Amino acid sequence: MDLTRLAALARPKIYLHLSIRISGRPFWPIAPFAEPSGPRARPCRWPWPWSGPTDRRAYSVRRSGRPKKGGRNSTWPIWNGLRSSSSGRSPVVGGPAAIGEALAAIYSPDGERAFDAAFMARVYERPFTVETTAVERMPVERETTSPLGGHLEGCRTGFDLGASDRKVAAVVEGKVVFGEEVIWHPKFQADPSYHYHRIQAALHHAASFLPRVDAIGGSAAGVYVENRVMAGSLFRAVPEDRFAAEVTDLFVHLGREWGVPLGRNQRRQSHGPGRGHGRG
Numbered sequence: 001m002d003l004t005r006l007a008a009l010a011r012p013k014i015y016l017h018l019s020i021r022i023s024g025r026p027f028w029p030i031a032p033f034a035e036p037s038g039p040r041a042r043p044c045r046w047p048w049p050w051s052g053p054t055d056r057r058a059y060s061v062r063r064s065g066r067p068k069k070g071g072r073n074s075t076w077p078i079w080n081g082l083r084s085s086s087s088g089r090s091p092v093v094g095g096p097a098a099i100g101e102a103l104a105a106i107y108s109p110d111g112e113r114a115f116d117a118a119f120m121a122r123v124y125e126r127p128f129t130v131e132t133t134a135v136e137r138m139p140v141e142r143e144t145t146s147p148l149g150g151h152l153e154g155c156r157t158g159f160d161l162g163a164s165d166r167k168v169a170a171v172v173e174g175k176v177v178f179g180e181e182v183i184w185h186p187k188f189q190a191d192p193s194y195h196y197h198r199i200q201a202a203l204h205h206a207a208s209f210l211p212r213v214d215a216i217g218g219s220a221a222g223v224y225v226e227n228r229v230m231a232g233s234l235f236r237a238v239p240e241d242r243f244a245a246e247v248t249d250l251f252v253h254l255g256r257e258w259g260v261p262l263g264r265n266q267r268r269q270s271h272g273p274g275r276g277h278g279r280g
Contacts, residue, residue: 089124092131092139100132123223123230154214157206159199161220161234163187168202170209178209186234192246195234199254216255216262227251227262 093100107117107130120128152174160167163186170178182202186195207213222232228248229235235247255262 089120089126090129090131092133094133094135094138097132100130104130104132119231123225125230151215151217155210155212156215156217157203157210157213158217159202159206159219161186161199161218163221163233166198166202168206170206172210178206180205187236190237190239190242192235192238192242192250195247196250196254203254203258213258213260215260216258218251218263224251227255 093103105111107113107128109117111117117128152171154173156171158169158171165181165183167179167181169176169180180202184198186198189195203216220232220234222234223230224232229243229250230248232247235243238247251262
């Protein structure tokens with residue numbers, strides 16, 4: 001049995017039909033259209049993969065298809081959905097040059113998706129580019145993972161930073177000995193010292209319930225690469241110059257000041273994930 005027939009057997013009997021309308025037009029999620037063999041896939045002239053280095057060590061490879069009608073207006077939403085789900089700083093499109101050229105124009109500084117290109121350039125600290133090559137020359141897929149959580153030994157503190165409240169806890173050998181939730185308003189604060197001092201205060205309060213601190217774990221919404229803040233809703237009011245100088249390495253500095261391993265995990269945001277590393 002080939003994979004297409006096997007996939008057909010796994011299809012659910014009932015599909016949820018969304019009735020959402022945007023600007024008077026019906027809304028459909030992009031995922032069912034991304035795979036040529038999906039339950040609602042449109043006929044495709046050719047399948048084409050794309051690959052993007054999601055970090056310094058990894059390549060993600062996805063395959064999709066181009067609808068017969070609609071041209072670039074039908075192609076880029078599918079590709080943008082793949083980009084958001086897998087992220088990437090320099091994606092490579094394997095297939096017809098016309099598709100790659102159209103996507104490169106759309107994601108150029110003057111293109112329709114200039115905001116997305118600028119966002120990814122900020123996350124990966126290099127220009128966001130789209131390249132085109134033959135399918136047989138596509139990079140080999142090489143996914144990587146980072147273990148998150150599961151560390152219960154010793155004395156640990158942990159935090160969860162939300163837009164309206166922050167939580168902190170202290171744990172001894174896996175048993176919670178302290179927990180607290182405090183209201184705060186980080187998204188309106190332009191001064192990064194507001195965030196820094198309140199995070200530190202929460203950690204010190206939790207540490208007061210422990211004989212020592214062996215490690216710190218945390219979670220917050222945003223894109224974090226090796227504990228560096230590349231984008232985060234908690235810091236949306238911070239000016240760009242102060243963000244680069246005082247926010248980007250905020251958690252790196254916290255770890256150094258405490259002198260213990262500090263691991264950050266991220267909640268997903270709408271513009272694609274970065275790679276978080278957590279040990280809490």
